[in-house]
Amino acid sequence: MGKEKILVVEDEEAIQELIRYNLNKDGYDRVRCCESGEEALAAATEFAPDLILLDLMLPGMDGLAVCRRLKSDTRTSAIPIIMLTAKSEESDIVIGLEMGADDYLPKPFSPKVLIARIKSVLRRVKPSDAEAAAGTIKRGPLCMNRGTREALLDGRPMTLTFSEFETLYLLARRPGWVYTRGQIVNEVKGDDYPVTERAIDVQMVSIRRKLGTHGDLIETVRGVGYRFVQD
Incomplete structure (x- = not known):
């Protein structure tokens, strides 16, 4: 618990800090935040996170474009992604999941639900499932x-x-x-x-x-x- 590195891609500072606070509170102290898709792509290879929380509504390169790039790059394709979405983005959710995203969480979300989803995805991707x-x-x-x-x-x-x-x-x-x-x-x-x-x-x-x-x-x-x- 807590050893996993998590990359948070969110352009709203208040939400970014809320996520970081709750992750730290639950023992995840290896958290990096970035505000744009371009930063996310760079951080995904340099920081090598175990999981990415990816907001779909980003300035410049949006979350779907980021997801597409991550899943098409052999260096980052295996990193699980949880999309953070607005309730009106059903079509984007489908596209993201088709691209290879692992889960999604509609805004506004409960911090407890967020942590539960993170733990669930991390459990699923572990190769030690006998x-x-x-x-x-x-x-x-x-x-x-x-x-x-x-x-x-x-x-x-x-x-x-x-x-x-x-x-x-x-x-x-x-x-x-x-x-x-x-x-x-x-x-x-x-x-x-x-x-x-x-x-x-x-x-x-x-x-x-x-x-x-x-x-x-x-x-x-x-x-x-x-x-x-x-x-």
């Missing part, structure tokens, strides 16, 4: 093994199509991570289902039905996509 390495994941009542194509719910086998299995596994692998419909389409290549963005919505209805009383494990993020609820 169950993920083994291809097996367990999320509450759900247990899935990608190698054997087995899915158990409350210990009982689930009957899933290829695409349904891949979609549920994708979401359950990273609880709390928002996937756009386009990202799900790109990940799911099953021949047994017409995988289009509209088909994803239909497929989610089927998966939730098969989850039964646990259907609320999959959450719809309005205007963006879907995510598996966090443990």
